[in-house]
Amino acid sequence: MSEQETIGELLVKRGISRRALLKYAGYLASVMALPPTSSTAMAQALANARRQSVIWLSFQECTGCTESLTRSFSPTIEDMIFDLISLDYHETLQAVSGYAAEEARMQAMKENKGKYVVVVDGSVSTKDGGVYSANAGKTNLETLQETAKDALALISVGTCAAFGGIPHAKPNPTGAVPVSDIITDKPIINIPGCPPIAEAIAGTVAYLVTFGKIPELDHLGRPKAFFGDTIHDRCYRRPFYDKGLFAKSFDDEGARNGWCLYEVGCKGPVTYNACATLKWNGGVSFPIQSGHGCLGCSEPDFWDRGGFYKPLSSWTGGNAAIIGGAAAAGAVVGAASALLARRRKASASGEKGS
Amino acid sequence: MTADGATPTLYDISTGMAMSLMQEIAERLGILAEGGEPHAIDLLGIPMSKRDRDELEAMLGRGEVEVTLDVAGASRLWETQYSGVWWIRHFGEGERVASERIEIVPVPEILSAHRLDMAAAARRLSDELAQANEPIPQEESAHV
Structure with a gap:
């Protein structure tokens, strides 16, 4: 397939109508919280764009991030992302192996010098020269440095690549670090999550292709479109928080009635991600809807932050007044519209997370 | 507990969001009717309970x-x-709603055929007609 071919030409060739592209653009505008009226211009821009060359590097990871992106295989709008990119190297998905695989990576780097995007999932081992994670005779550290050199930008997919994640958790035996500790001279977009939401990965790549630029990022390098609000801000259980109705333990009356999980350790109030709106497994549910508090997996060092079942109030110094204050300050009618008004951007957040 | 003593359950709350959206729709429809710009509201981006959504639809x-x-x-x-x-x-996949919006517009754009799709269809149609009108080659027709 010609790299010079536009996405519009490719779709016509495949018999995919502009209606499909318009539908996809509307879907992207929705998941990226862009103005709904922008979808026509987005469809036009996508049609005129060339497919983005992507080199995907997997380091100290569990492949959950790739699983997240590839969950959808039926011919629906969710998979149209694969029409927008040319996935030139991906160890798990590519058919070739060995020297041929590495040759494909080198060729993509040469042909698209300065224009390709490197997606990394997994953290980078640095201890003892990075010997704890290697493939094709090279440490991950070397592969990253070599591949990133001529890249347009990098996307750190998953909490391991973005913040070090579980390999970075104490005692961090491999000296695992995030991509941003190694590569400092290229734009890096962080899409954390364990794993990240598929729409956040696809939407960010689609934004790059559509607009030819990096989306607006927060102070931790995360696209604000997906990480601009806390889970709590968009949680359907938020009205219970505002009314002071909390589950006190799992399977008590409050838990059965679907009340707020704040007191059983939900990290939703300090976790920026889009789980509450985009949800998981094809929109079926998300942890809080399934009755468990948010673990805060898209925040740095979530594994070492003092216990998944401890309320944030105890975690931040045992100040029970936080809970009491929340209960008293809530109880407003029209909570959802108030919730919208409170929509916060990450820049307004006090918590750094690490 | 609610004022009447009943326990609120999942998705059961009417937040007043439907009425807020009706106000926005009314204003935008008035603008469109006077020759103004179309408008769209992305419903998935708004935190609505199931009851809110049902109310708006009704x-x-x-x-x-x-x-x-x-x-x-x-x-x-x-x-x-x-x-x-x-x-x-x-x-989207399965029966899940991938995007849902209210459009305030004479005809939603997705219903119109795009110029390039029509051009491709015109080419295809004319190729098909040309193929249908092609004379049957002599050597093949000889042994019919």
């Missing part, structure tokens, strides 16, 4: 047009009882 009701699209999954569109106010629901 308030807007159904009008004269209902369309089903079969393009990258199914879509259902209908004009509400208010002319120029359309409900557009796109399904």
Whole structure:
């Protein structure tokens, strides 16, 4: 397939109508919280764009991030992302192996010098020269440095690549670090999550292709479109928080009635991600809807932050007044519209997370 | 507990969001009717309970047009009882709603055929006609 071919030409060739592209653009505008009226211009821009060359590097990871992106295989709008990119190297998905695989990576780097995007999932081992994670005779550290050199930008997919994640958790035996500790001279977009939401990965790549630029990022390098609000801000259980109705333990009356999980350790109030709106497994549910508090997996060092079942109030110094204050300050009618008004951007957040 | 002593349960709350959206729709429809710009409201970006959504759908009701699209999954569109106010629901994988919006517009753009699609269709149609009109080669027709 010609790299010079536009996405519009490719779709016509495949018999995919502009209606499909318009539908996809509307879907992207929705998941990226862009103005709904922008979808026509987005469809036009996508049609005129060339497919983005992507080199995907997997380091100290569990492949959950790739699983997240590839969950959808039926011919629906969710998979149209694969029409927008040319996935030139991906160890798990590519058919070739060995020297041929590495040759494909080198060729993509040469042909698209300065224009390709490197997606990394997994953290980078640095201890003892990075010997704890290697493939094709090279440490991950070397592969990253070599591949990133001529890249347009990098996307750190998953909490391991973005913040070090579980390999970075104490005692961090491999000296695992995030991509941003190694590569400092290229734009890096962080899409954390364990794993990240598929729409956040696809939407960010689609934004790059559509607009030819990096989306607006927060102070931790995360696209604000997906990480601009806390889970709590968009949680359907938020009205219970505002009314002071909390589950006190799992399977008590409050838990059965679907009340707020704040007191059983939900990290939703300090976790920026889009789980509450985009949800998981094809929109079926998300942890809080399934009755468990948010673990805060898209925040740095979530594994070492003092216990998944401890309320944030105890975690931040045992100040029970936080809970009491929340209960008293809530109880407003029209909570959802108030919730919208409170929509916060990450820049307004006090918590750094690490 | 609610004022009447009942325990609120999941999705059971009417937050007043439907009425807020009706106000926005009314204002935008007025603007469109006077020759102004179309408008769209992304319903998935708004935290609404199931009851809020049902209320909005009931308030807007159904009008004269209902369309089903079969393009990258199914879509259902209908004009509400208010002319120029359309409900557009796109399904993704399975039966999940991938995007849902209210469009305030004379005709939703997705219903119009795009110029390039028409050009491709015209080429295809003319190729098919040319093929149908091709004379049968002599050597093949000889042993019919």
